[in-house]
Amino acid sequence: MSSHFLFVVCQVGSEATVKNEVSRKHPSFRFSFSRPGFVTFRIPDEVARDRKFELNCAFARTWGFSLGKAVGTDGQQLAREFWKPFAERYPADVLAQFKHLHVWQRDRFVPGESDFEPGITPLAEGIGELILEHQPTVGTPWSLPLNEDAQVDDRVLDCIIVEPDEWWFGWHRANTVETRWPGGVPDVESPENMISRAYLKIVESLLWSELPIQPGDRFVEIGSSPGGSCQALLDRGCFVTGIDPAEMDPLLLANPNFTHLRSRAKKVERNDFQTFRWLAMDANVAPKYTLDTVEAIVTQPEVRIEGLLLTLKLTDLALAAELPLFHKRIRSWGYRRVRARQLAFNRQEVCVVATDLVKPRSDTAD
Ligand SMILES: C[S@@+](CC[C@H](N)C(=O)[O-])C[C@H]1O[C@@H](n2cnc3c(N)ncnc32)[C@H](O)[C@@H]1O
Known part of the structure; x- marks a missing residue:
């Protein structure tokens, strides 16, 4: 059985819709895990190896390949854990090809409810900085901007804060507009006198x-x-x-x-x-x-x-x-x-x- 997984981030309440859409478009994927706003699937090996694979689902805000999670209350420890699956999988020269680090929290509410709007939270930013403190050396200078928009085709390291003490790790290639944005959310500057959302x-x-x-x-x-x-x-x-x-x-x-x-x-x-x-x-x-x-x-x-x-x-x-x-x-x-x-x-x-x-x-x- 394949040991490859895909994560999908979506609006809170859209999980079942994501599952249905994924099963229609990719019948070989198997649903694995779900929390509000976050769903994972087991995927065939050949999909994980396919450089050109596109999920192509309207209800997926963004997606990537999942490399598992770490659970705990010690942030330093979780930040160290973040790097383990990458260091195990990739030699230093391949690891150094990742161009960005995106760290975000799954949504807590439906957008517009309880004054909530999706985007990067101070918690996610802080966790991102903690992860960068533990960035391994790769033998060459390796700059990894945090939560900046990626360029087309960049490889991006992902950390999704599903709960403050449950971090999921993954990566994606930024080959569509929305996968270039951290967490699939554009940084929209709204005017002070914004008339409506x-x-x-x-x-x-x-x-x-x-x-x-x-x-x-x-x-x-x-x-x-x-x-x-x-x-x-x-x-x-x-x-x-x-x-x-x-x-x-x-x-x-x-x-x-x-x-x-x-x-x-x-x-x-x-x-x-x-x-x-x-x-x-x-x-x-x-x-x-x-x-x-x-x-x-x-x-x-x-x-x-x-x-x-x-x-x-x-x-x-x-x-x-x-x-x-x-x-x-x-x-x-x-x-x-x-x-x-x-x-x-x-x-x-x-x-x-x-x-x-x-x-x-x-x-x-x-
Ligand atoms: C979600 S609000 C639109 C918000 C708006 N786009 C904004 O930028 O603030 C929906 C609007 O659709 C209008 N509406 C409903 N049926 C309509 C119709 N047949 N023709 C024109 N407007 C309609 C309602 O009056 C209501 O103001």
Whole structure:
């Protein structure tokens, strides 16, 4: 039997969804261990050896190969234990190829609950420093930044604080945007006057999707009140239109680059969408309603929206299994690339990004 394991970090409450998604996509993986926000699987040897392996699961915030854990109350001892599996496995010259150390705590709550937001805690930072104090010598200078974003393809040492006295050890290769962030959480700077936490969500979705938005782009958001995401888009120099029957924050109404259409999306004239380059939808409605609304807009011959950022509310977690069907439907509108992720700053919802539009141009001669 294989002795290789994979760890997955997710939102608290998404563990069963992760298990289901992993078993659909990787039937040979065997569930091994789970705590809220942290799940491990036994994986076949060939997967562990495959340099190009990608987990590709929307509900995995980040993931890596697990090398076990240490339990105890003596931090110095645990920090020494951290290095053992690496020193046993890798000769010094291979160990020296690790470029970063990421240390983080599993989430304690659902994001946004009890003022909790995911990210690096002072405890994790302190434990990281302790681990670095015990860094072995490898014969060459070996700098190991703590909790900084990795570069593409860097190898990263991971320590997940599942409990303050239970540290899990692992590593990963940072071959996707989210695996470059410590714990799969981007370091988002929020303004003091942040209007709503949707600010954090849209910034993460822009970073993760690498959507090439430019200052001066026209962006429309359906479900825009009170206005956190519009605020972030205005900060990036976009001209923003918010569609929502509810009130927008006065800060936005005072901004000349912002327009409020105080209405439900379905009441807005379809022609009004012709000038937009990007569309986001973050309405508190079922996924089918979101998809129906967006479909009615983007399938208009004159509308050419290059990229969609859709928040699909998982009113029922069983909807997670329907993501492939949602993707198929969005692709049928002409978007060749459709990706989903439960963002670190999402709640019981996922972010779906659609890009690479192929759509015949309508005849605009008259
Ligand atoms: C989660 S809030 C949006 C948060 C917002 N994105 C922000 O940045 O603060 C959901 C919003 O969707 C709006 N909504 C629900 N159904 C809608 C519809 N059919 N058209 C437009 N807005 C809708 C609600 O009025 C509510 O303000």
